[in-house]
Amino acid sequence: MLTREELASFHENGYILVRGLLSPEEAEEYRSESHALAARLSAQGNIDATWGSARAAVAGAQDTKIMHCHNVQFFSASFTRLLVNEKLTSVASDVIGSPNVQLHHTKMFIKPPEKGSPFPMHQDAPYFPHDRHSMIAAICHFDDAPIEKGCVRVVPGSHKLGILEHSKEGGWHLPFDQYPISSAVPCEAKKGDVLFFSYLTIHGSGINVSNEARTTLLIQMRDPEDPPSVKTHESRGQGMMLRGFDPLSTPRGVE
Ligand SMILES: O=C(O)CCC(=O)C(=O)O
Incomplete structure (x- = not known):
């Protein structure tokens, strides 16, 4: 759970980096699982998910790659256990402001x-x-993410701006000149650290120019009583309860 000061900082800045939420051993295990999964999937096809806009926006990004898998809990049980990890869901509950936490x-x-x-x-x-x-x-973070590995960067306080107009070209993004990646605050992390941020917080990340991979799992979560404004971005497993219960559940959902 977060302290009162940490929670106030989240509300003020729109993000909080929780140090050592996972132990180094846990992080290493998830790192191995991630790389094993990427190797299995890569053997079957291309799993690069580089945004078209990344290539357009960033000098040197023309031949970069990022290995990616959506909804990893359908690929390895180890990730399913992480989703319901008490240490993770208790902080999620604090920042969402609800005892109930639902997976997106x-x-x-x-x-x-x-x-x-x-x-x-x-x-x-x-x-x-x-x-x-x-x-x-x-x-x-399943391994260290210093600046040279392309750690996540944020614009503190930007969650107070509401939803901004984005270009949809090559992945939703803000104007490159107005929001250069280099001017955002780097959230350098160690393995086991978890960065929580609002979906309104402006963020991005630079190129990994180091000689080691940067390995992360992003988990998107919400209050089950916060309905989607539009029916979009639905995926397998969406709606799974990670903590508490769904006050909006009806018999329609029971099969
Ligand atoms: O992992 C990163 O560097 C950023 C990921 C991100 O911004 C996203 O998936 O929306």
């Missing part, structure tokens, strides 16, 4: 050494707007 989706990213793709600055909200803006992301 998960995304594993491996930024490979020397050429790991960047993400232009954006809010997540345009992808899947919700009426009460309770949606958060928790980025779990």
Whole structure:
């Protein structure tokens, strides 16, 4: 659970980096699972998820790559256990402001050494707007993410701006000149750290130019009483309860 000061900081800045939420051993296990999954999937096809806008926005991003898998809990039981980890869901509950925490989706990213793709600055909200803006992301770091590995960067306080107009070209993104990645605050992380931020918080990340991969799992969660404003971005597993219960459940959902 967060302290009163940490929660106030989240509300003021729109993000909080929780140090050592996972132990180094837990992080290492999830790192191995992530790389094993990426190897299995890569053997069957291309799992690069580099945004077209990343190539356009960032010098040096022309031949970068990022290995990716959506909804990893359908690929390995180890990730299912992480989703309901008490340490994770108790902080999620604090920042969402509800005892009930519902899954939206998960995304594993491996930024490979020397050429790991960047993400232009954006809010997540345009992808899947919700009426009460309770949606958060928790980025779990399975290895260290210093600046040179392309750590996540944020614009503190930007969650207070509401949903901004984005370009949809090559992935939703904000104007490159107005929001350069380099001017955002780097959230350098150690393995086991988890970065929580509102889906309204402007964020992005630079290229991994180091000689090690950057391995993360992004878990998007919401208050189950915060309905989607539009029917979009639906995926397998969406609506799974990670903590508490769904006060809006009806017999229609029972099969
Ligand atoms: O992992 C990162 O560097 C950023 C990911 C991100 O911004 C996103 O998936 O929306």
